[in-house]
Amino acid sequence: MTKMCVGRVGDFSTNSISVHHYRQVRIALFRHGTAFFAVKDRCPHAGDAFSRGRVEGEQVVCPGHSWMFDLRTGQCLRGDTSCRIRTFRVTVEDDRVWIHLDD
Numbered sequence: 001m002t003k004m005c006v007g008r009v010g011d012f013s014t015n016s017i018s019v020h021h022y023r024q025v026r027i028a029l030f031r032h033g034t035a036f037f038a039v040k041d042r043c044p045h046a047g048d049a050f051s052r053g054r055v056e057g058e059q060v061v062c063p064g065h066s067w068m069f070d071l072r073t074g075q076c077l078r079g080d081t082s083c084r085i086r087t088f089r090v091t092v093e094d095d096r097v098w099i100h101l102d103d
């Protein structure tokens with residue numbers, strides 16, 4: 001099991017977006033209220049970065065052409081709804097935020 005600590009809960013303000021790297025993968029981390037979500041920071045449509053996008057509830061809107069994805073499941077909700085983005089499980093353990101990279 002590979003996981004990466006990206007900081008303490010207090011390092012991320014509510015409704016913030018931050019970017020983290022694991023090897024060659026760029027990961028966007030979203031804090032929505034007390035919940036955290038992480039996705040691969042590259043839109044399958046034309047490669048724009050979700051970290052520059054807009055969060056609406058538990059969905060992210062891509063800044064490129066406004067496709068919308070569910071941050072929990074990765075499912076595309078607007079755009080090519082047959083596609084899905086890579087999501088990463090995020091946990092909080094002892095006030096530390098972990099991104100799980102291989103499950």
Ligand code: FES
Pocket residue numbers: 043044045046047048062063064065066067079
């Ligand atoms: S690059 Fe994301 S919707 Fe076009």
